[in-house]
Amino acid sequence: MIKLKYLQGYPEHLQNQIRSLIKEQRLGAYLAKRYGGQHSIQSDKALYGYVNTLKQENLRTAPQINKVLFDNRLDLTHRALGLHTAISRVQGGKLKAKKEIRIASLFKDAAPEFLEMIVVHELAHLKESDHNKTFYNLCCYMLPDYHQREFDLRVHLTLRELPDPS
16 A cells, blocks of 8 residues: 555555555646646746735734745755744844745646645744634635645655655
């Protein structure tokens, strides 16, 4: 039986469907049919503009984002596809916080739907730090099919780690 480390929290019947697609070597075709394209955001500047546009559309009252970038150091070994940080500094008598969002570089070549899902996830952390019901409700507010895209992204990550069939 194939171990699906990215899908462990999902029901067994869903995992069995993915195992079946892997066995039949149809998993890549399934994902290509659903998410065939690749986004055009390749620079940190373009990513910053994209993130800020999504923030303005959905979270106007959230804190300003000071820095957004693709990060080569974020990868699956660190179990992070995106990262949000707040760096606090004392300047004079005031505490200043700078917000950063880092997106794993593997998303430079991903489908636009996967990049959007990761960005929405990190933006939701501006309002809610924990992965709780409020957090996921906010994600679904910004992206109604958030849960489906998260599942499909996990399937995509599973496909990336499969050995080459040839």
